[in-house]
Amino acid sequence: xxxxxxxxxxxxxxxxxxxxxxxxxxxxxxxxxxxxxxxxxxxxxxxxxxxxxxxxxxxxxxxxxxxxxxxxxxxxxxxxxxxxxxxxxxxxxxxxxxxxxxxxxxxxxxxxxxxxxxxxxxxxxxxxxxxxxxxxxxxxxxxxxxxxxxxxxxxxxxxxxxxxxxxxxxxxxxxxxxxxxxxxxxxxxxxxxxxxxxxxxxxxxxxxxxxxxxxxxxxxxxxxxxxxxxxxxxxxxxxxxxxxxxxxxxxxxxxxxxxxxxxxxxxxxxxxxxxxxxxxxxxxxxxxxxxxxxxxxxxxxxxxxxxxxxxxxx
Ligand code: 6V0
Numbered sequence: 001x002x003x004x005x006x007x008x009x010x011x012x013x014x015x016x017x018x019x020x021x022x023x024x025x026x027x028x029x030x031x032x033x034x035x036x037x038x039x040x041x042x043x044x045x046x047x048x049x050x051x052x053x054x055x056x057x058x059x060x061x062x063x064x065x066x067x068x069x070x071x072x073x074x075x076x077x078x079x080x081x082x083x084x085x086x087x088x089x090x091x092x093x094x095x096x097x098x099x100x101x102x103x104x105x106x107x108x109x110x111x112x113x114x115x116x117x118x119x120x121x122x123x124x125x126x127x128x129x130x131x132x133x134x135x136x137x138x139x140x141x142x143x144x145x146x147x148x149x150x151x152x153x154x155x156x157x158x159x160x161x162x163x164x165x166x167x168x169x170x171x172x173x174x175x176x177x178x179x180x181x182x183x184x185x186x187x188x189x190x191x192x193x194x195x196x197x198x199x200x201x202x203x204x205x206x207x208x209x210x211x212x213x214x215x216x217x218x219x220x221x222x223x224x225x226x227x228x229x230x231x232x233x234x235x236x237x238x239x240x241x242x243x244x245x246x247x248x249x250x251x252x253x254x255x256x257x258x259x260x261x262x263x264x265x266x267x268x269x270x271x272x273x274x275x276x277x278x279x280x281x282x283x284x285x286x287x288x289x290x291x292x293x294x295x296x297x298x299x300x301x302x303x304x305x306x307x308x309x310x311x312x313x314x
Contacts, residue, residue, distance in 0.1 A: 007076035008247055009034035011067065013106055014082025015045045018121055021236035022079055023064070027052050029240055030060035031247050036067030036075065039082070069109035075116060077243055080132070082106060083122040088226050092123035092179045093308060100312055103128050107135050114138055117246060117281045120145040121239055125178050126257045127308045129270040133259060134314045140259040144282040147257030147272035148174040149238040151182055154220045155189075158213050163199055165191055172196075173255050174217060175294075176271050176301030183298050184214050187291035242277060249279035258282045260302070264295055269305040271298075 010032045012019045019037070026032050035052070039045040045066035053064040072078045083099035086092060099122050112118060118138065120129045129145035136143065151174035153167070160167040172189040176182045191199040200207050224231045245252040257272040263285055276283035290298065 007074075008032050009036070009075045009077075010243065011036040011038060011072040011075040011078045013038045013069075013072065013078060013080050013110075014122065015039040015041075015048045016081065017085065017230045017232040018235055019079070019081040020048045021232040022081060022121070022239045023048060023052055025236045025240040026243065027055060027059055027062060027064060029244065030062075031240070031244055033062055034075075035062060035064045036071040037065070038067050038069060038071065042066060069106065072110040072112065072116070077117045077119060077246060078110065078112065079119045079121060079239055079243075080106070080128075081121045085230050086123065086221070086225055088229070092125075092221075093127075095123050096127060096308060096311070099123065099128060100131055103132060104135055107132060112136055112138060114142050116142065118143045119239065119242060120257075121235065123178070124308065126270045126272070126305050127312070129257050130259070130305075130309055131312060131314060133270070140261075141281040141283060143258070144275075145178065145257035145270065145272075146235065146239050146242060148176070148178050148182055148255045149242060149272075150235045151178060151217060151220075152255050153234060153238060155184055155213070155217045158216055159189065159191070159196060159208070162208060162213075163191060163196070163205055164203060165199075173274055175255060175273050176298050177305055178257060178272060179304075180218065181297075181301035181304045182218060182272075183294055183301060184210075184217055185288075185290065185294055186210055187294055188288060245277040246279055246281065251276050251278045251283070253277075253286065256282050258285065260285065263287045264290075264298055266299060266302040269302050269309055271302055271305055 015037045037045040037049045049066045083102045125145040133143045155172045156167045156170040159170045173185045253274045254277045255272040260266045273285035275285040
């Protein structure tokens with residue numbers, strides 16, 4: 001059933017750095033009519049809700065309040081950002097046990113149905129998305145992760161800086177795990193319909209050093225965390241972009257993370273592939289033709305995720 005245009009209530013579970021930034025992005029966007037902020041640290045949720053609600057005179061009408069898990073049940077979209085974040089030197093996978101426990105606890109209290117769309121942003125998000133699917137029994141289109149929408153934006157940003165064109169004109173996608181094994185799809189990257197290497201020649205900039213760019217995209221989160229302790233602005237806008245595509249029933253292609261069912265011979269995990277996102281949630285992922293080494297890297301990424309899933313004994 002499509003998300004009713006009337007149901008523009010969004011619940012954000014976990015109102016730390018990512019949750020609060022997401023709430024801010026959503027409040028400014030005018031997309032939601034109601035924003036419920038839920039956190040075990042109730043005072044924090046109340047404080048964030050008050051702070052945002054005091055922007056009422058400058059934004060479109062919206063009700064913003066600190067809620068509880070019951071407030072998630074009639075929300076069109078629930079954004080899950082609760083749990084521990086990476087500390088300097090930690091990988092996303094290091095958060096698995098702690099965040100899985102928190103996710104399970106929250107899901108039990110939320111009691112969601114296929115009327116809801118659940119978007120997972122907490123890490124390791126692909127594994128948690130799979131765990132959420134199993135725990136809720138919801139259909140795969142209703143449960144997905146913010147995936148590599150953020151990583152793809154980082155990829156586009158770096159290419160756009162190098163080539164001297166707007167990031168909107170750069171089509172470049174990251175697939176696989178939102179994490180260390182992610183895969184930059186160079187074979188499909190283009191600017192104005194032409195391959196990146198050709199574009200560089202065309203505008204007279206040096207050729208791209210792919211390995212360096214790969215490293216920059218993959219390590220972007222670590223670089224930010226080593227400097228400021230957390231990342232939250234760009235991911236909050238990635239989440240807002242996903243919500244926009246759902247609420248406006250856009251059919252936008254975004255690299256969200258969801259169940260893979262035989263794509264590229266992979267199953268038994270969630271990972272990011274370019275997928276149609278609309279009011280029903282995550283539609284079908286596109287099985288685009290990849291270079292052989294990209295396909296092999298995607299399978300290795302799936303293997304990493306399947307191992308992590310197996311460690312949870314779901
Ligand atoms: P944070 O600032 O520590 O906030 C986490 C919040 O979760 C806190 O306010 C906690 O009180 C709350 N919380 C903890 N347990 C519960 C619970 N049981 N119920 C409700 N709330 C709870 O962390 P931050 O906001 O920086 O990160 C949150 C998650 O997002 C982490 O797992 C990060 O790794 C992940 N990120 C995901 C990104 C992505 O691209 N998807 C990007 C950055 C961070």
